[in-house]
């Protein structure tokens with residue numbers, strides 16, 4: 001399996017702090033990779049660097065063989081920000097159609113994406129009038145509409161009920177099965193179990209990069225929540 | 241193609257906001273009606289002030305609307321997301337310029353038409369030229385609004401830029417004190433403010449039957465100011481942010 005995303009020795013400063021300080025990781029193509037870590041650990045920052053909107057101090061981020069943020073990637077990448085970034089004063093369908101048009105796709109493609117996130121019943125509704133969970137699905141629709149080869153999703157299932165979460169994860173799995181690379185950040189461990197690989201990040205450092213099974217095994221527990229805590233404690237001891 | 245989609249998207253956003261449309265179309269017309277009541281019986285004074293205001297209102301309204309719309313793109317994260325798509329900076333800047341420029345053309349035509357036919361505002365030159373200069377002014381407001389939005393973090397701050405950018409131009413454009421009678425340093429400031437040129441152009445249309453060289457030169461200065469503001473605006477738009 002080849003590497004879709006490669007991060008080498010990445011240093012990112014935000015404000016006065018070094019959020020990522022010599023960070024390395026690699027994401028295999030055609031996989032669903034979970035990015036996990038405590039709040040403030042640098043997940044969003046890493047994702048922003050991968051999609052090419054984060055100013056970086058040094059290091060290299062390569063996506064599909066191109067430098068992150070370079071022109072050829074802009075047709076091949078999809079990004080869902082942590083806070084839904086859609087136009088509140090447009091309807092769901094109008095939002096999706098605009099993002100479809102940016103990729104020279106049709107209104108029918110856009111309606112398909114709206115359907116895929118379970119919003120076809122609200123397609124004509126203004127985003128401003130949607131519920132929180134619906135709004136983040138509208139934001140997701142605008143990213144998947146272009147069928148990107150690399151999909152970077154920052155906590156896309158926050159605020160969704162279990163049924164919808166299950167459907168969305170089914171969708172991510174199908175995209176990966178079709179060859180797309182999906183990088184998803186999450187705080188929910190039962191979602192992490194559905195990933196092919198997990199990246200555990202803490203204070204801007206990678207503390208685990210493995211399959212969910214291997215992560216649990218190395219922590220000596222069958223519970224991912226517990227494994228996560230064990231690994232963090234272990235790293236704290238090593239650092240002390 | 242991307243530019244066209246962006247223009248359509250911005251106009252659709254506007255269409256969903258009838259109050260803003262009403263503000264754009266009705267407010268200048270109402271204010272000019274107010275002027276006509278204030279200067280009842282002094283048609284020459286009304287002509288001069290109404291003509292100037294036809295240049296000023298579109299500038300102010302478009303400046304405000306654009307700076308807030310662009311700021312929203314920044315604060316809601318849509319700008320960050322757009323920069324991961326094939327959208328170029330110029331698609332975005334010209335998208336706003338064209339979409340709001342169209343809105344401004346409607347605004348200027350309604351206000352100038354109303355002033356001319358309903359309120360009897362008299363100009364020696366053609367009312368079409370008045371509309372043309374008013375539209376150029378509105379586009380100037382759009383361009384400066386795009387630029388100003390880079391320096392505001394909140395909508396509250398963006399609104400504060402309005403008096404900062406508009407008030408000095410309005411005071412020094414020659415409406416209150418003729419530019420020739422100002423102190424030298426005030427004149428020098430007035431000389432670098434684009435609104436001075438649009439007001440002079442409008443005044444030319446007011447007193448000359450045919451378009452004059454000064455009018456065309458002034459219009460060219462305004463267009464040049466638009467280009468400079470757009471280029472500076474593009475420079476402040478960064479794909480990567482901290």
Ligand SMILES: Nc1ncnc2c1ncn2[C@@H]1O[C@H](COP(=O)(O)OP(=O)(O)OP(=O)(O)O)[C@@H](O)[C@H]1O
Nearest residue numbers: 014015019037038039040041042043044045046482
């Ligand atoms: N614009 C900014 N300016 C300065 N510091 C920032 C900025 N944005 C984030 N930070 C800091 O960078 C660090 C990493 O933030 P980041 O958003 O990447 O965390 P995260 O892992 O995504 O957290 P969460 O799970 O809460 O979303 C945090 O300490 C945060 O305070």
Ligand SMILES: [Mg+2]
Nearest residue numbers: 043044082154
């Ligand atoms: Mg985050």
